[in-house]
Amino acid sequence: MRLSASVATSGANASVVAIASLVALVSLVPLGFILWVTIQTGWDQVVALVVRPRVGELLINTVFLEVFTIPICIVLSVTMAWLTERSDIPGAQLWSWLAVAPLAVPAFVHSYAWISLVPGMRGLWSGVFVSVLAYYPFLYLPVAAALRRLDPAIEDAAASLGLGPWRVFFRAVLPQLRLAICGGSLLIALHLLAEYGLFVMIRFDTFATAIVDQFQSAYNSPAANMLGGVLVICCLFLMGFEALIRGNERYARVGAGAARPVDRRRLGRKTLPAIALPLVVALMTLGVPFVTLVRWLWLGGMDIWRMDTVGWALIQTLVLAVIGGVLAAFAAAPMAWLSVRAPGRLQRLLEACHYYVGSLPGVVVALALVSITVRLVLPLYQTFATLILAYVLLFLPRAMVGLRASIAQAPVELERAAMALGRTSGQAVRQVTMRLAAPGAAAAVALSALGITNELTATLMLSPNGTETLATKFWSLTSEIDYVSAAPYAFMMVVLSLPLTLLLYVQSKRTAGQ
Incomplete structure (x- = not known):
């Protein structure tokens, strides 16, 4: 029974590594594109454009x-x-x-x-x-x-x-x-x-x-x-x-340290x-x-709260945020599982590929996707598919963080017990580990979705004609110096961002052991 579980686990590792490798390869597209364009442009022109x-x-x-x-x-x-x-x-x-x-x-x-x-x-x-x-x-x-x-x-x-x-x-x-x-x-x-x-x-x-x-x-x-x-x-x-x-x-320290709270310094006259x-x-x-915001909202009155503009932008923002957040979590799940269940050199390399893309500005990721779609797959230029792909790449690290922590808290012995009872490796992961990791997965989706809510540059460069998120609509109105009409969009972005802020604050307290 142990041997069969071990064989199943090895098979699961191979399939998960394949999926994680595919995601890592896609995440390297922006960097690979910059290198390819540099070679195609030619050294002389590169020097002329950079220097x-x-x-x-x-x-x-x-x-x-x-x-x-x-x-x-x-x-x-x-x-x-x-x-x-x-x-x-x-x-x-x-x-x-x-x-x-x-x-x-x-x-x-x-x-x-x-x-x-x-x-x-x-x-x-x-x-x-x-x-x-x-x-x-x-x-x-x-x-x-x-x-x-x-x-x-x-x-x-x-x-x-x-x-x-x-x-x-x-x-x-x-x-x-x-x-x-x-x-x-x-x-x-x-x-x-x-x-x-x-x-x-x-x-x-x-x-x-x-x-x-x-x-x-x-x-x-x-x-x-x-x-x-x-x-x-x-x-x-x-x-x-x-x-x-x-x-x-x-x-890090060895042991629990001093078993008492820190003495808070008295400020006195200060x-x-x-x-x-x-x-x-x-x-x-x-x-x-x-x-x-209160000032501009007051000046605009109820006339600026139009469902055909504010409501439609809110709906589009929520749809894009939910789809992008869920797909980012799905894309990050194989790597998160590998980083906990099968650590090693290959895992560290793949994990670095997942994380590096989060350090790239959205404008670079968008520029790479624009150029690739125009040159190679023109039908995908300015489509929802390309925009969602940009969101997944940009917020992949956020999803990784939440998922990895939750999977680490799910005992591997439960996976092995499920396989010993006749479940396949994939079924064991889905039915046991991912259920236990569901709160972390939900947090990963929320973190990614709320990041998408406030994303501006990639949305401006990649969104299809007629797409208006809260961020892009706010930006178009402020560009026209119409601050009154822009206020509802700013207000809604702040409201949607408050749960993320609360989540970060609570997570910070938990991490510190409080």
């Missing part, structure tokens, strides 16, 4: 944007995390939730809100300001979770050696946050490379805005493809740099200034968008 003043200007803008935004996000996030997790600030749970809530507001809606309040906002510093407000929660979440997991005995030992509070923090606490800071910083850096709507609204040129502009003027131009290649190189450089900074230090920071941040990240 020119316009590319240099975009590169300088990108470097400045990253160099100024990320350090500010680090300082703000670490400070906020310390206040909410390590101090006796009143209402710590409320401030913690408000620090994560800005993720419910899409970045281009942040920009829309601030442009409505300060019409003259434009350029680098405006881009840095809005980017910090929109993206700092990506750093706050891992840093706050890391602070909750730290062993308080380490800080006690540092204090017993005569170190003051500040030196304890910088010498004992901050080094242990490096992994969380590096991971969150990389996520923000990749978002800055991919962001389009935010920077267009404040008239700050980046590679993403230049690629879309080039695409709109000539949809299959070598210039747009080469800009996409430079953007991919920037992504790979950022990932390599983050790995170098992160290093190979060990951050309580009011400490409350002022999260309060001001909440007002800027949530108050301004809320007031702006």
Whole structure:
């Protein structure tokens, strides 16, 4: 009986590896396309298109944007995390939730809100300001979770050696946050490379805005493809740099650590200034968008809530989000199962192929699919099939994360017992493991679907004529400076994003063991 179960498991592994390999091969299409176009264009023309003043200007803008935004996000996030997790600030749970809530507001809606309040906002510093407000929660979440997991005995030992509070923090606490800071910083850096709507609204040129502009003027131009290649190189450089900074230090501990909660530091006279920071941040990240939306909705009245426009955009958004989210979860399931049940070198290679595509900007994935469909399969150009494929590729890593964690919690012995009772390997996985992993699968679908809800660039470039999602309809109206009519679409995107934000917050608490 054990032998037959083992043979069945080997057969299951082979079939799952084949499916995962196919998904990995498809995920490599954007990178393969960039390399193919580079070869087809010819070295001389590639040099002419890349080594020119316009590319240099975009590169300088990108470097400045990253160099100024990320350090500010680090300082703000670490400070906020310390206040909410390590101090006796009143209402710590409320401030913690408000620090994560800005993720419910899409970045281009942040920009829309601030442009409505300060019409003259434009350029680098405006881009840095809005980017910090929109993206700092990506750093706050891992840093706050890391602070909750730290062993308080380490800080006690540092204090017993005569170190003051500040030196304890910088010498004992901050080094242990490096992994969380590096991971969150990389996520923000990749978002800055991919962001389009935010920077267009404040008239700050980046590679993403230049690629879309080039695409709109000539949809299959070598210039747009080469800009996409430079953007991919920037992504790979950022990932390599983050790995170098992160290093190979060990951050795990042996044993459970100190069996007591961390002593929260008393703020005393600094309580009011400490409350002022999260309060001001909440007002800027949530108050301004809320007031702006309420203002435009009030000015527009009930006339702007038309079912033939707002309702239709909502329906199309939900349909695309559900289909894309479900297919992303299905595509990620074989790799998620392999990563838990059959780890090894091949598994790590295939898993890397699944994850890398999530680091690519949507504009690069869309550009690759546009060019491939135009050159090779023209009937698929600007079809729902191509748009859904782009969504699956972009949000494949999100689906992987939720599925892998849930499958890991399903005991492999139950699969083997099912096979011993006469089930085939496929039946055992479907009827036992995937049922146990259903909550994680649902979370994976929700994460992917809500990401699709706010996706802009790929939808603009790939959607069929007549398709209007909440994001694209919002974008077309703001491009016409019709902020009143755009408000309902922004409001609906925020409403649909709130469950994702709550899910991330709750998951962060669970990961930290709370």
